[in-house]
Amino acid sequence: MSTERLPENWREVWAQRQRLAQLIKQVSYFNVPFMRKAYGTHEHDLPEQCNDCGVQLGELHVIGCANERCPICARQFIVCGHREATA
Numbered sequence: 001m002s003t004e005r006l007p008e009n010w011r012e013v014w015a016q017r018q019r020l021a022q023l024i025k026q027v028s029y030f031n032v033p034f035m036r037k038a039y040g041t042h043e044h045d046l047p048e049q050c051n052d053c054g055v056q057l058g059e060l061h062v063i064g065c066a067n068e069r070c071p072i073c074a075r076q077f078i079v080c081g082h083r084e085a086t087a
Contacts, residue, residue: 021055
């Protein structure tokens with residue numbers, strides 16, 4: 001078990017990551033740009049907030065969120081393989 005603790009300002013740090021995620025509108029796969037999909041675009045009847053990264057419906061996921069869908073194949077982006085060539 002890790003002995004590391006979250007910093008006191010972890011909420012502010014995470015909120016900043018959520019804001020920065022909104023600026024990354026697209027990903028590239030072998031130099032072909034693909035627009036990222038906002039939370040709630042692929043599924044219906046989702047909670048107001050992503051249960052992994054905490055963004056609201058209509059916002060882009062924090063990079064590395066387990067719930068983000070690949071804009072190419074719609075599978076889980078962190079494992080589908082299209083992320084490997086993303087710059």
